[in-house]
Amino acid sequence: MIHTFQIILAFMGSLGFSILFNIRGRKIWYAALGGMLAWVIYLLGGLWLRGEMTQYFISAIIVTFYSEICARIEKTPATTFLTAAIIPLVPGRALYYSMSYAINNRFVEFADYGSYTVRIAVAIAAGIMVASSLSRVFFALRSHEYRHDSM
Amino acid sequence: MLTKELLSYILDIGEQMLVSGAEVNRVEDSISRICKAYDAKRVDVFTITSSIVVSLQSKSGNTLTQTRRILKYSTDLDKLDRLNNLSHYICAHKPEAEYIRNGIEMIGIRRIYGPNVQYLVYGMIAGTFTMFYGGDLNDAAVSAAIGMILKSAITFVQRLDKNVFIVNILCSFVIGMLGVLLVRTGIGHSFDKIAIGNIMLLIPGLALTNSIRDIISGDTIAGLLRLCEAILVALSISFGFGLVSVFVGGMFK
Incomplete structure (x- = not known):
């Protein structure tokens, strides 16, 4: 139940950010669905993956692929969808807690939460990296084949 | 025909793209594609987050260089989308400089949420x-x-x-x-x-x-x-x- 609720909230959060970044027309819905997808994959990953970082990693990969595909459909830069869709994964809570521990002089907890935040950020970054390099290769190959076919 | 004026418009497009949230790679790619479309012999573009430098050599042997300093960012993905379309159009149809100026002006009128x-x-x-x-x-x-x-x-x-x-x-x-x-x-x-x-x-x-x-x-x-x-x-x-x-x-x- 709490998960369904969170998925809906992830959708709304991404929707809000796509309006904030001034995305227009039906592209808003692609971006918001991407945000929902990100959280669904994250939660599904929790069912059979060990380790939270892997969950973030896989989720970032799938969302990046999703936005690259949407970008091809809508003929617009992939950043448009990726930026808003990745938002539910952003480690806002971990960042806040590490910050507040640092302010309150509790450095053991700060080290814990700080490294946790960095780990999440790195996992997301790695996911985006892997997926965008793969999709670069994939789309380059496809356009190459296409050119050969049309000749 | 590559003139100073045309290059300045091309840089305008690149600058606006960077400001509204494009990756550096996309900006460099768009600028050099447009210049190549207008028959430049060689194009060198260097972009970082705060500046764009373009130096190009035309077929007649002239070299043109222009620079932009970027001070302020404001994310606007709709603008980025329209600039992207404009640059694709320019590559395909090679319009006059006047057309590009009008295009940039049209995009300058921002469509934002109230x-x-x-x-x-x-x-x-x-x-x-x-x-x-x-x-x-x-x-x-x-x-x-x-x-x-x-x-x-x-x-x-x-x-x-x-x-x-x-x-x-x-x-x-x-x-x-x-x-x-x-x-x-x-x-x-x-x-x-x-x-x-x-x-x-x-x-x-x-x-x-x-x-x-x-x-x-x-x-x-x-x-x-x-x-x-x-x-x-x-x-x-x-x-x-x-x-x-x-x-x-x-x-x-």
Whole structure:
């Protein structure tokens, strides 16, 4: 139940950010669905993956692929969808807690939460990296084949 | 025919793209494609987050160089989309310089959501993320209200000082003070959830994603610059909260 609720909230959060970044027309819905997808994959990953970082990693990969595909459909830069869709994964809570521990002089907890935040950020970054390099290769190959076919 | 005027318009397109949130790779690629479409023999483009340099050699042997310094960013993905379409059109049809100027002017007329929608969206995002991270309805309502105040605070501070760090420090200070106040009066229940919901509005998400995309596509310098900027913004948010704890005697848990 709490998960369904969170998925809906992830959708709304991404929707809000796509309006904030001034995305227009039906592209808003692609971006918001991407945000929902990100959280669904994250939660599904929790069912059979060990380790939270892997969950973030896989989720970032799938969302990046999703936005690259949407970008091809809508003929617009992939950043448009990726930026808003990745938002539910952003480690806002971990960042806040590490910050507040640092302010309150509790450095053991700060080290814990700080490294946790960095780990999440790195996992997301790695996911985006892997997926965008793969999709670069994939789309380059496809356009190459296409050119050969049309000749 | 490549003239100074035409090159300046091409740079305008590149500059606008970078400002509204494109990756460095896309900017360099668009500029050099357009120049190649107008029969340049050789094009060298160098872009980092704060400047664009283009130097091109035409078939007749003339060399033209122009530079742009980029001072301010404002994310606008709709504008980026339209600039992207314009640059594709230019590559395909090679229109006169006049046409490009008109195109840029048309794009300059921004299509943005009205201020009321923006306020609502700030409130919605803050409330949504408060609930997303486990706050109850009271927290969400308080957080949404603070989100709307945050929007007006951002507009106000930006009028005084455009520096990103100052804006972030002051805005997170406002969030923290209001949050503490509303929790102490008993309207909100958990300060941390309210603060997290509002922090999501300030977190440099776009800068982070773009910096990673820049690094992958080989623009390491630009990517690292953007990454540093994102980290500094995160730090300045925590400075703002640190300032709050000075005033209220460290009530965070």
